[in-house]
Amino acid sequence: MTPVLPAGIGSLTFSLDETGTPFLILFAFLWTISGLYAFATTPAGERARLFAYFVPSALGGVTVALAGDAISFYLCFALMAIPAWGLITHVGTPEARRAGAIYLTLTAIGEAALLAALVIMAVEADSLALPVLAEAIGTSPLRDIAVALLLASIGLKIGTLPASGFLPLSYTYTPAGAASALAGASAKVGALAMLRLLPAGVMPEEWAYVVMALGMATAFLAAILGTLTTTPRAVLGYSSASQMGLILVAAGVSLTSVEAAPLAYGAIVAFSLHHGLAKSALVLGDDVVSRLTGSARTAALAALALPVLALVGAPLTSGFVAKYALKDAVHALHGTVPEAVYALLPWTAIGTAALMLRFFALTRERTAETRVSSPRIPIALWSLVLAAVALVVWIWPAQWNVHAIESALSPSSMWTALWPGLIAIAGWMALRYAPRSAQRLTGIVPPGDVLLGLAAAVTAADRWLAGRSRSRGVTARDERADIGHSLRAAERSAVAWTAASTLFVLLVLLLVALGTR
Amino acid sequence: MNVLAQSPGLLVAVPLAGAAISFVAGRRRAPHVAITTALVVLTLAVALAVHVLDGGPFRYQVGGWGAPLGIDLVADGAAALFLVLTAIVGLVVTLYATAYFRTDDETAYGHGLFWTLWLFMWTSLNALFLTGDVFNVYVCLELVGISAVTLVTIGGGAEALRAGARYLFASMLGAMTYLLGVALLYAATGQLDMDVLRTTLVADTTAATGLALMIAALVLKTALVPAHFWLPAAHGSAPSPVSAVLSSLVVKGSYFVILRLMLDVMPAGYLPGVDIVLGVLGSAAIVWGSVQALLQTRIKQLVAYSTVAQIGYLFLVFPLARHGADVLTLALTGVLVHALSHGLAKGSLFLGAGSLMTRFGHDRIADMAGAARSAPALTFGVALAGVTMMGLPPSGGFGAKWLLVSAALASGEWWWAVVLVIGGLLAAAYMFRLLSVLLVDAPTELHASKGDIRTEWLPLALALGAVLLVLAIPLVSDLAAASNVLIHAGVTP
Amino acid sequence: MSTYLVYTAGGVLLYALGTYGLLARPHLIHKVISANFMGSGVFLILIGLGNRSPESGPDPVPQAMVLTGIVVTVALTALGLAIVKRYYTATGLDNLDDKPSAGGDR
């Protein structure tokens, strides 16, 4: 049999390689912590239901880093993404259901695109092994369509425009523990897919430029949408989308240049680790804060500053290192677009900073909820994540951060890291004294933005269609009755004696006339 | 072998004798006479078929006189098929009638005459299938007509009398038209014997007019649209065994004469365009009859209109016959199979309809729900008959449809195939309109006690015959090859 | 020859008359008798045929046909009258069109 055929269980290969290792560690850590957190904070009666979805999702989410061939990669990808629907709809409110429906739709489309891409790549490579796939597609006539499908799939996973509402929708209604896993780990599978599947340095420059431009646009626009949205969780979702936009910029770099690809890959890994941990810490932190009162609450709010600073990219945080790596990668490209992107990159930090300010403000405003369970275990788990955020930058592979850490201490980079934050704070202050109409702008974006409108349009179209087909059925029945009536009348007059026998005489004459022609 | 050679004469003489004996035997013994007669006739018909299969067509001179003053009988494969069909349906109807016309039912007017009239009609039908002379056709047709009209009115209701009167006048109109045709034909040719006519017929206006009149008259007797006006009322209001015989056999008698005149007696293209007209009218009959059947609310009216439709198929052979020996063979075999399968199935349907009406005490289709529960064999019989009506495999109807469709396609005139297909679908529509009611679950066991094993199983037996006919198609094919039509067309050496 | 034509013309006339009566007259007895007209028309033609070629003597076949035809027609007429009578007894109608019966004035 040809190697591209699935041989059932025999075709699934799992192995740990250099690319997979950091992701495996990240995923395993986040899914474990999030799972424990969810277990601790979910009422006993609901646990079974939540974990019916959480366990398969976690299983897929962790093993995806080990997947060594197209089919197992697809399996893990799907295993993680599909059950997550149950996590999103867990609370069962109409908003959550709608969010779940949109999530499932987009996930399904993403899965489909991924599968199509994998099939094409497998056919072209005549193999199922992941490294072979990415290499073979580069020289194939179907390269463009395969890469487009891959980018579509990845783009949906990481909330690229116009699906920027995807991530906020997935976090907003999800229970905190599960949301932490989704925020920290789920979207990073998209990053892993970039490393595993996108061919390096074979695409025309235009492709890279479009991808980079899309990434930058997402980074900025998601930040704007995020500052205008309503809940802390939604803000975090848009922040993720914004950050993932930056990862997409790196992916764009890797597509076109063989030289810059290693740098871009480094940036992608760095961003994944940094953002995964920080975002998970923020989601959990938000939940912990809502469980506390008094001084404990203040302390927790203060501790939240750590992941916030990391996301903004403050020196000596993981965010700083990740951004540094990204800049390096973009810098390796030459041309108008890369240079423009390079120039704009620091400005994205303003958006991040604004988002974080908004998040902080919303979290602080949240009223404490009375929970039965003691917050001791959640706090402990959260602390573990915080620790990871603080330490990660010191323990990850040296070649990525030596540079960054050295340069972090220079005044110029200090300044580079600080000015966007300052601008954001200044803007925030300015807004406090802005006219009420401007202030009211905050809160106008529901989590999900255009996706909600799209969903509403689909529902309306569906109703309209259903109504139309119903009314059609009624008229058809009437017409049938009329036809039957007139046919019966026609036969009645055809068999009346005089008419019928005259008809017969006419038939006689016809036959005679024909016969004697 | 000698006895076999006598079978044509016996096929007329035996039922005639039976009719006479049943008349004098009295009401109680008449059924036994009829059953015995039916068994003998069936044996004779089979014997004749075997004889034809062995030695090909043969002539039989009644009383040894010979034509033109004597009466000659002609036995060929096609005639043998119709005779066997008549004998099978006749036997089953006779058995059914013993249950239907109860001897203890003293109130029923004319029931005592049924046996005599029926055997007399059988005699005339057998004679009609065997006669080789166009004037004797007239006599036989009228004898069939007189007994048929009388049988229709035997129940004595106003509706039956009215239908009988219409039937009678239609019959008279046809008879006179036919007789005029014979007169003109004789005036032109001086011949009445079909075999002689076949070899001597030349282009001549008077002869052509005569033949056209004869065909038209036979069309009326066969109830081809638009001359079907008398059929639904007559077949619908007659007692069910009578309806069965009328629908499955009597119309085939006049049709068989058309078949012989058109395809055997007249040389190709003798009445130009008439074959097409017959095909078109056949198509119209298929569509119109089926549509009307679909609109009927009473069961026997539905079955009667189904006959109007099914007759149409028989006429498709004429336009197809112009396309060479291969197509003719397919088409002729097709219509013969169709005549057989329709005869069996329609017999089954009318008998079944009669049983249903007895059980329910009325003939409204809409109120016949629950039949499947209380009379499963009966319903199954109706369903099987329906299958063959629709031409679905595996059934005789399917074989007929297949052969005719093949003939149409092989001739290049594919539109006849379209008509056949539409006819099958319409048949499905009206049959399932009936079946879907019978299959409905309704708590009606009211009249179950009126069920007699004969009235339940005999329709099923006929329907089974119609279905199993598909296995006998090779045999029918052989008999068709032994028909004068194909022999004279040079198909069979 | 001319005798033959006269017979034929008369026969056709009778036949046409009968056809009209059978088709158009509503009263049932009218119809029965009209049918007899038609029959007589045909018999007239057949009788004429018997003498078509006087030199070879009369042709017996048409005569046999006419005799047989008369027998058949008589039987049909008898049956027709019987049915019409029973129909009238059962329904009080003398036509097939559901018109009220004309009663005894015909």
Add this chain to the structure above:
Amino acid sequence: MTAWLPMLVPAIAGIATFALGKSRGRARNVVNLAAAAISIALVARLVVHAYNGTVISSTIPMLPGLGLGMSADLLGLLFATVATVLWGVTLVYAIGYMDHATDRARFFGFFALCIAAANGVALADDPLSLFIFYEILSLTTYPLVVHTGTPEALAAGRKYLFYALGGGAALLVGVAWLAVIAGQTPFTPGGALAAVSDRTAELRVIFALLVAGFGVKAALMPLHGWLPGAMVAPAPVSSLLHAVAVVKAGVFGIIRLVNELYGPELATSLGVATPLAILAAVSIIIASVIALRQDDFKRRLAYSTIAQLSYITLGTALCSPLAAAGALAHLAHHAVMKITMFFTAGSVYETLHVKKVSQMPGLARRMPLTMASFAVAAFALAGIPPLVGFASKWMLGVGSAQSGSVWALIVYVSSGALALGYMVPILTSALREGDHTPARGAESDPRMLWPIVTVGVLTVVLGLTAGLPGSPVHWAMTAIAPSFGGWTP
């Protein structure tokens, strides 16, 4: 004679069931189960022969110049195996399901006759024989569709007949036409019409007629209208007939038509394959979208069936070896998946009277094994590896890409996405807390439960063993290979 037995044994069982009548239920069950066991053994024997290269066949004369023929080749045996094995499973289920129903003799009698007809379709050696059994299948199914006798069932039955007989009519003309121009044409891998391949115009029309005929049962849009309505039949009927025998007879006809009557080469050169593929692709997408809208459980499954059947049609119409093999494998795979789902639908209805997806909350807790089996089948249907549905979908996808029809690949994966869209809500609805929760773990009648679990397990096992010799995947490739002369998988 051996080739006739898989058809004859169920037929005899059916007639015996009628003969036994209403009251002798135990005897009826024994007869039917024994017949199923015997049929399975017979088919297995034929499979062994066919794998060793001996194709047993036999023909009896019927119409002038044409015979009724049966031939036990690998292609047909795959369908026969599916039908026969699942008949056995369904019998057990049906005995449980119909425990309190009326008219059981009629039900089981026609049920067996349907299987006989399906086996006839599977092993028919030529278009005429195939057509005959195809029509018998239409007829024997009707009483099952209207079994309940409700107005709704009768309306559905009417619709079913209208479509089935209409399709049959097209088929009749097509088959007759073919016989007129080519005589008896036994199915031959790679095509049986080489002698008349120059009559292109006629062959195109005949192809269209045959597709119209098979398309009805294959529920190819726009000929699918009967299928959702026919779901009013009792669940075992829906399960076996509308997931296995009837609809598969349609797609099987298309497989025979493309691969063994016209042959992929002729079908491509006549230009008839691509329109068929497009029709199938449109059906896949539209049916899947409609399935999303259905709240009625069985209707949702019905529309899913329509889409999945067109998978098979599309794969066949691509005229590429791997896609064709995938299509054939999917015929078996889909049967296993869909029967699990219909069993579930029947079980939850019979046990709890749940008909709609929106009434399902609590079911997962109430009937955990049933719903777990359903979940496995649902994910298999959506094409999640390593379940059974993925194997054939992957083959179909790879076949599409190999033949250069990336669009077909996109259709397949989109439909997979849509399948997720209509399957996952069922699962989450069942997993929600709801009305049925209190009676925890009260499963249905064991005669219904264990068949469900069996076929559920089968969806996993067949998926895991897809690479082994004798699996449907392997079998399908072996059976299809001769049609693409020289192709070795």
